[in-house]
Amino acid sequence: MKILIHENMVVSNVLVADTFTKRFMGYMFRxxxxxxxxxxxxxxxxxTFFMKFSIDVLFINENMEVIKKIEDLPPGKIIMPVKKSKMVLESKVGLFKNIEVGSKIIIQETQTKQGTVHNFYD
Structure with a gap:
């Protein structure tokens, strides 16, 4: 399982959509x-086509910095490509309220049986 960390605080568990099916489905039809x-x-x-609720969105660059933040994005919208974005984090509205553009985030594996923590994005 992976976790999102901001300012040394765990924000949430995360699902990594890195396959075609996971990327395609996301929050659609739920x-x-x-x-x-x-x-x-x-x-x-x-x-946000085929979505039934609004979301908050963070666009993240290769240095794990937030380069664009969109709050309360309603269904049926298109966000055009964001230059230098390498990944996007989507969440329920309000979860990213304390994360601002320029903030750094960390995505890590939770502790394994050996007690180590692995970085997600290298």
């Missing part, structure tokens, strides 16, 4: 989010 955060990787643009 009445409410099935994961608090979905990481879409690689990604520099999104749409």
């Amino acid at each position: 009445k409410k989010p099935h994961y608090k955060v979905i990481i879409i990787k690689p990604c520099n643009s999104i749409h």
